[in-house]
Amino acid sequence: MISIDILTAIKARRSIHQFKTEEVETDILQEIFTYGSYAPTHYMKEPWNIKLYQQEGKRSFVDAIIASYQRIGMLGSADDAKAAKTIESMRRFLTAIPHHALIYFEKETSDVRYEEEYAAVCAFIQNAQLAAWEYGVGMLWTITPYMHDKTFAADIGLDAEAVKIAAVMQIGYPEKVPRHKGRTPITEKMEIISE
Numbered sequence: 001m002i003s004i005d006i007l008t009a010i011k012a013r014r015s016i017h018q019f020k021t022e023e024v025e026t027d028i029l030q031e032i033f034t035y036g037s038y039a040p041t042h043y044m045k046e047p048w049n050i051k052l053y054q055q056e057g058k059r060s061f062v063d064a065i066i067a068s069y070q071r072i073g074m075l076g077s078a079d080d081a082k083a084a085k086t087i088e089s090m091r092r093f094l095t096a097i098p099h100h101a102l103i104y105f106e107k108e109t110s111d112v113r114y115e116e117e118y119a120a121v122c123a124f125i126q127n128a129q130l131a132a133w134e135y136g137v138g139m140l141w142t143i144t145p146y147m148h149d150k151t152f153a154a155d156i157g158l159d160a161e162a163v164k165i166a167a168v169m170q171i172g173y174p175e176k177v178p179r180h181k182g183r184t185p186i187t188e189k190m191e192i193i194s195e
């Protein structure tokens with residue numbers, strides 16, 4: 001049984017950049033995302049969808065990321081020796097991360113609805129991050145340029161006209177927990193208007 005002290009978890013959670021190679025069991029990941037799904041959601045739309053890449057499933061995902069970076073011009077062609085080295089180290093780095101959870105939602109045509117769905121998905125992600133922390137599982141919330149590449153979306157079986165990729169969560173047991181960064185006192189960001 002996991003002891004839950006949400007206030008401690010909120011402060012103690014860190015973004016994890018280095019993961020152990022050990023995988024997280026599927027039922028634990030499902031529990032973590034189940035906690036995520038208790039996020040507030042207007043009209044009970046529960047807009048979040050997850051594509052979880054792991055084991056051999058990472059291969060095509062990482063290929064799609066590299067192809068996207070090449071299209072966008074962030075990576076050279078594999079024919080160039082220097083670019084080939086960079087591509088190989090990126091492939092190794094991404095493949096070593098045990099799980100990648102790509103989070104997406106169906107686009108809404110109205111701005112307000114779109115923002116409601118995106119906000120709910122962000123709340124889902126943060127809930128999941130906090131739940132993961134309680135399970136000893138680390139996450140890194142990432143937003144990267146390939147998420148705006150329509151061909152990347154098509155490569156992973158999504159229609160960029162119909163859905164928005166909100167984030168990719170890198171997931172695994174932490175190899176290293178970064179030191180606490182602290183936060184600016186909220187009084188510096190809070191204006192109280194009483195009359």
Ligand SMILES: Cc1cc2nc3c(=O)[nH]c(=O)nc-3n(C[C@H](O)[C@H](O)[C@H](O)COP(=O)(O)O)c2cc1C
Nearest residue numbers: 013014015016017140141142143144167178181182
């Ligand atoms: C929407 C969003 C996107 C982020 N994207 C990245 C990212 O692409 N790469 C990265 O290293 N960290 C990313 N982060 C993590 C932040 O860098 C991290 O939360 C911040 O440094 C504070 O550290 P902490 O989460 O350990 O408190 C992202 C965080 C958020 C909320």
